[in-house]
Amino acid sequence: MYLNPEARLRGGPTAPAWDGAARAFHAGLPGYAPTPLAELPDLAAELGVGRVLVKDESSRLGLSAFKILGASWAVARLLADRFGLAGPVGTEPLRAAVTREPVVLTTATDGNHGRALARMARLVGAHAYVFVPEVLQQGVVDLIAEEGATIERVDGDYDEAVRRAAKYAAHTGAELVQDTAWDGYERVPAWIVDGYRTLAAEIDECATPDLVVVPAGVGSLAQAVVTHYRGRAHVVTVEPDSADCVRRSLIAGQRVRVRTGVTSMAGLNCGTPSSAAWPHLLAGLSGAVAVGEGQVATAVADLAGLGVAAGPCGAAALAGVRRLPLDRLGLDRTATVVLLSTEGPPPTPGTT
Numbered sequence: 001m002y003l004n005p006e007a008r009l010r011g012g013p014t015a016p017a018w019d020g021a022a023r024a025f026h027a028g029l030p031g032y033a034p035t036p037l038a039e040l041p042d043l044a045a046e047l048g049v050g051r052v053l054v055k056d057e058s059s060r061l062g063l064s065a066f067k068i069l070g071a072s073w074a075v076a077r078l079l080a081d082r083f084g085l086a087g088p089v090g091t092e093p094l095r096a097a098v099t100r101e102p103v104v105l106t107t108a109t110d111g112n113h114g115r116a117l118a119r120m121a122r123l124v125g126a127h128a129y130v131f132v133p134e135v136l137q138q139g140v141v142d143l144i145a146e147e148g149a150t151i152e153r154v155d156g157d158y159d160e161a162v163r164r165a166a167k168y169a170a171h172t173g174a175e176l177v178q179d180t181a182w183d184g185y186e187r188v189p190a191w192i193v194d195g196y197r198t199l200a201a202e203i204d205e206c207a208t209p210d211l212v213v214v215p216a217g218v219g220s221l222a223q224a225v226v227t228h229y230r231g232r233a234h235v236v237t238v239e240p241d242s243a244d245c246v247r248r249s250l251i252a253g254q255r256v257r258v259r260t261g262v263t264s265m266a267g268l269n270c271g272t273p274s275s276a277a278w279p280h281l282l283a284g285l286s287g288a289v290a291v292g293e294g295q296v297a298t299a300v301a302d303l304a305g306l307g308v309a310a311g312p313c314g315a316a317a318l319a320g321v322r323r324l325p326l327d328r329l330g331l332d333r334t335a336t337v338v339l340l341s342t343e344g345p346p347p348t349p350g351t352t
């Protein structure tokens, strides 16, 4: 475990102020509604805090994970730029522009981001070309294909899929919509992070957290949360112990790559933190925890018993907070803890 309780006070690098434009855009998408924030007193008693609230992303804009918040806003900003459309842009003008000049959107994914991008591509009439790592479960691949995307399975892990998507974009002129940043590729990931903040803005309308627990893959969602709660709340990440690149990087004091394998937490199966997220995570995270498969399976079952349908990535937040020494973060019976349950149980292909 990595702990840095002072981080909340120090905060991270200043980020551009959030103007709420992403939230207004999301509110115009078909089926938008803030996702539930479920209060679970049994968990508050177990953890010895005042309140535990679970932000349940299992039904976000018709998909089973939060990721479409980032993909949709990035696609809107990217296409508005490409076609010179001014002002806040809804999906109709984007669709009209894509009808005149077809666009291919490409990305790599370990599941949810690719599905979200494919859904957004469909909404604006673009085509999605999605690269997936060799270990991604076929059921997840089928869900992305159901959105009309072309899928290419690469001979390698998530990082390799990212390299292949970037190469494909460079060679074909497709627009790369990747949810992680590296040197020279920062504009689109910044929009994605901006889009994720809708989730935190929704929490603000209902609660004032002292701790937010965030499942992390490359750390872009954690970047959004750290930026949002700068100086106001502790933020702690949770990763699979087989893909804990954020935690290991924090311990090393620099970004490190870890070799990933297979985990039920497919969305968190990433080997390298986003370069744009990294300075925010290093300065702003109060902790980083790794969890095992058994701990997550227990958390999935416990949340189900309390009426929250969480998939393995979503339940990782509960598995992680259970391992945290909350007293070392100064959290007691007056504290409000928010767990981000970032996905619901995996849907069965053909049923959505």
Ligand SMILES: Cc1ncc(COP(=O)(O)O)c(C=O)c1O
Pocket (backbone or CB within 6 Å): 065, 066, 067, 111, 112, 113, 179, 215, 216, 217, 218, 219, 220, 221, 222, 266, 267, 268, 270, 313, 314, 342, 343
């Ligand atoms: C369900 C779920 N939770 C959390 C994450 C982690 O987000 P990030 O990669 O930005 O850390 C992902 C990423 O795909 C995800 O699919």
